[in-house]
Amino acid sequence: MTKAAGIIDKQELSMKQCIKCKQQLNEGCFYKDVSRKDGLTNWCKSCVKNHRKDYYQTYCEEIKIRCNAYFQKHRKEILPCMKAYSKIYIQKNYHRRAWSSMICRCTDIRHISHKNYGGRGITVCQRWLDSFEDFKKDMGERPSPEHSIDRINNNGNYEPSNCKWSTMKEQNSNKRVRGR
Numbered sequence: 001m002t003k004a005a006g007i008i009d010k011q012e013l014s015m016k017q018c019i020k021c022k023q024q025l026n027e028g029c030f031y032k033d034v035s036r037k038d039g040l041t042n043w044c045k046s047c048v049k050n051h052r053k054d055y056y057q058t059y060c061e062e063i064k065i066r067c068n069a070y071f072q073k074h075r076k077e078i079l080p081c082m083k084a085y086s087k088i089y090i091q092k093n094y095h096r097r098a099w100s101s102m103i104c105r106c107t108d109i110r111h112i113s114h115k116n117y118g119g120r121g122i123t124v125c126q127r128w129l130d131s132f133e134d135f136k137k138d139m140g141e142r143p144s145p146e147h148s149i150d151r152i153n154n155n156g157n158y159e160p161s162n163c164k165w166s167t168m169k170e171q172n173s174n175k176r177v178r179g180r
């Protein structure tokens with residue numbers, strides 16, 4: 001891909017309309033889908049999750065019985081695959097996941113934690129909203145899946161001067177020192 005094409009892609013990706021709820025959302029609010037042209041699902045994460053939940057509730061018993069039967073029958077083959085897959089998944093995605101869930105917490109009103117972030121007026125700086133690469137440049141690689149984005153001032157926004165990587169343990173002990 002040429003550099004110019006990369007820039008165009010980025011602009012097109014930064015906002016996208018969900019065809020289900022019709023909202024304009026940041027690319028972080030969509031799941032990846034390599035089969036689509038822009039690499040993202042047509043439905044936003046919240047719509048996909050709600051749909052799955054509805055589906056699951058409707059067919060709950062049936063799904064459980066079928067899944068369980070399938071699992072019992074194939075458990076010898078399934079278990080090693082599951083372990084290998086979850087390991088790969090965690091390694092591949094944990095860098096980007098911190099960024100996309102930060103954006104959803106602040107911009108998607110249906111996110112489960114929105115009331116504690118976007119709902120409290122916490123925002124993400126434009127530079128980070130626009131680009132995962134810039135976020136990575138400012139923050140550095142996420143050191144491990146145990147690390148999350150820690151806002152130094154708990155009432156401040158997600159921006160380079162107010163954020164660092166910390167483990168939950170570090171965050172909790174810092175909060176006590178800072179005395180929220």
Ligand SMILES: [Zn+2]
Pocket residue numbers: 018019020021022023043044045046047
């Ligand atoms: Zn949607």
